[in-house]
Amino acid sequence: xxxxxxxxxxxxxxxxxxxxxxxxxxxxxxxxxxxxxxxxxxxxxxxxxxxxxxxxxxxxxxxxxxxxxxxxxxxxxxxxxxxxxxxxxxxxxxxxxxxxxxxxxxxxxxxxxxxxxxxxxxxxxxxxxx
Numbered sequence: 001x002x003x004x005x006x007x008x009x010x011x012x013x014x015x016x017x018x019x020x021x022x023x024x025x026x027x028x029x030x031x032x033x034x035x036x037x038x039x040x041x042x043x044x045x046x047x048x049x050x051x052x053x054x055x056x057x058x059x060x061x062x063x064x065x066x067x068x069x070x071x072x073x074x075x076x077x078x079x080x081x082x083x084x085x086x087x088x089x090x091x092x093x094x095x096x097x098x099x100x101x102x103x104x105x106x107x108x109x110x111x112x113x114x115x116x117x118x119x120x121x122x123x124x125x126x127x128x129x130x
Contacts, residue, residue: 005127007064012126015058019090019122022054023114026091030098047091048084055083058125067124086121093117 008015026047032040040046060068060083068082075085094117097110123129 005063006061007067007125007127009059009061010057010125012122015125016122018054018057019118019125022050022087023090023094023118025050026094027098030095048088051079051084051087051091052081054087055081058083058086064125090117090121 010018029040029043029046029050033043058064065082068086069076072082072085072089075089076082079085079088094114097114097117101107101110120129
């Protein structure tokens with residue numbers, strides 16, 4: 001299962017759990033910040049920390065690191081960690097989609113976009129999509 005060309009050493013079910021868990025934490029952090037909850041006053045620092053934890057948990061292979069460096073060059077340049085760059089990119093996408101809902105777009109129109117984005121990330125990490 002853990003061939004050198006596979007993006008991560010983590011099994012498929014765990015990749016799914018990690019990606020979706022990260023997305024849930026980003027959305028909860030954003031909601032907590034907007035609600036003014038105690039301890040939620042620095043969401044960018046928290047999300048950056050979560051992205052770095054995601055990177056460590058994903059255990060990207062050399063192939064996986066190179067893959068995300070090519071797909072997310074600016075984000076990787078900023079973080080110096082392709083896995084964290086992936087997390088920050090995902091967080092950015094999620095925040096933009098939540099902003100669209102707040103700006104009046106139907107939640108039923110946005111949910112499938114979130115699902116498609118998460119499914120795409122999981123497929124790329126599990127080598128089901130190149």
